[in-house]
Amino acid sequence: MASVTSKTPCVTCGKGAGLFKCEGCTQIYCTKHVTEHRQTLHHQLDEIIVEHDSLQEKIIENKDQSNPLTKYIDEWEQRSIMKIQQMAKETRQEIVQLSNIHKRTLSKELNLLTERIKNAREEDDFFETDLINWISTLSRLKDELMM
Template identity: 40%
Template sequence: MAQAMKNGRATCSTCGKESIAYKCGGCSQDFCFSHLGEHRQTLSQQFDEIETDRDQFHQALVQQKETPKRFPLMEQIDKWEEVSIKKIKQTAEECRQKLIEYKNKHLIEIENKLSQLTEQLKQSHQENDFNEIDLDRFKTKLAKLAKELNQPPNSMIQQDSTSTLTPIPTLQPHSSKLTRLCAGKETCTRIMSL
């Protein structure tokens, strides 16, 4: 258990005296016999503090599990949800209106093109002036109009990366002991902030 430095002695890190010393396996410091006990007592006190902190954390966890709906910030989250849903519905309605406007403009354009084609067909029929090339051209124009009717150009939904929603507020722990226990631990951070 004791490690000899020179002549079987080492300097105690607490009192600085050279004597038979015992090296601590945790901090690697040397202690004389009387200060070794004090060092162990300090370690025991620190261990007791950790157990007390764990007990307090366990009690807070049990309380949260027993009354999740009565958590003080639950109202804030409910209000955020309500406002966000209202904004989403409003944005969706605005998008529907824009889509209807776009569709109506698109249908008017197709209708105008169809009127032009109808006039060309009437004129060619009245004058009895058409051949296979004209018939292919009329068929192609009509097929193109049908395709435009079924697949409007540039019609797709793009999601805007800049959201109009306000992000949910981040919760901060109120207990300094919880902060100390959770500092730097990813899972604890996820529990403490939404």
């Protein structure tokens, strides 16, 4: 007895015997429609390539553009630098004012000492203890001036 082999028809036209089985979609196609199926696959591949190229171009463009976070950080940095510079300026001014006050105070003390020394010399009224006190006062004023 001879066996009957059943033929699977083309999935597209349903006619004739399908000669080619697509490994991707596992469908059976006739000679005419296997070519159309391959053209469809090529068209889909072309669309994927266009999408790929578009994405790649956007990535390259974004490399050239600044990130908004980077811009924010740059602005924050500038604001911080300006605040620090302003604080440094104000602190310098305050130090100059305090230094001037301190120098005036030292100058007053030195003037008082000058008067005492001048009077002591004119009146020939001083002893070793006076000299030691005056040297000590001069030394202290000198040290305070260096601060």
